[in-house]
Amino acid sequence: MSPVPAPLELHAFLSSLRPGEPLSGTVAAVENFGVFVDLDEGPAHPVFPGVGFITVPELSWRRFESPSDVVTVGQHITGEFLRFDTWNAEARLSLRSGSRPPGTARRTRGRTRRSSRSTGSPGCT
Numbered sequence: 001m002s003p004v005p006a007p008l009e010l011h012a013f014l015s016s017l018r019p020g021e022p023l024s025g026t027v028a029a030v031e032n033f034g035v036f037v038d039l040d041e042g043p044a045h046p047v048f049p050g051v052g053f054i055t056v057p058e059l060s061w062r063r064f065e066s067p068s069d070v071v072t073v074g075q076h077i078t079g080e081f082l083r084f085d086t087w088n089a090e091a092r093l094s095l096r097s098g099s100r101p102p103g104t105a106r107r108t109r110g111r112t113r114r115s116s117r118s119t120g121s122p123g124c125t
Contacts, residue, residue: 004047006089013042014051014084014091023093024078025052030068035059037077037093051091054079058094070095 006014017023025039028049037052038044045051058079059070071077079093 003087004089006086007043007046009043010045010051010089014089017081017084017091019081019083021081022078023052023081023091024076025050027071027073027075027077030071030073032056032067035067035071037079039091042091045089048088048090051089052079052093053085053088053090054093054095058082058092058096061096 023037023039023041025037027035028038029036034056035054036048036050037054038050039052042051056067059067062070064070077095079095080097082092082094082097084090085092
């Protein structure tokens with residue numbers, strides 16, 4: 001398998017993105033290996049249904065059976081840019097990087113609180 005040739009416009013767009021930058025788009029295809037996202041900004045991909053791609057582990061902190069349990073085709077999403085995949089000429093995105101994993105501690109007003117998702121009960125302190 002050889003790398004996907006990226007047109008100059010696509011390569012320039014992907015090279016200009018910075019890790020952590022939010023990118024929005026519409027879910028173009030849901031596959032068992034990940035999700036293609038047609039980004040709101042930037043050129044089209046020459047081969048894939050979208051320039052953005054989210055791998056299965058980056059979809060959610062929750063357990064799920066299929067990527068279609070998390071997103072659906074046509075859904076508008078905002079993800080965090082992780083990196084420029086030069087092999088596939090894609091913007092690798094994450095839906096979970098902007099959120100905290102369940103059960104991790106967070107500080108609020110001088111106290112440590114656990115996420116309510118870890119125990120199923122609201123606001124354990």
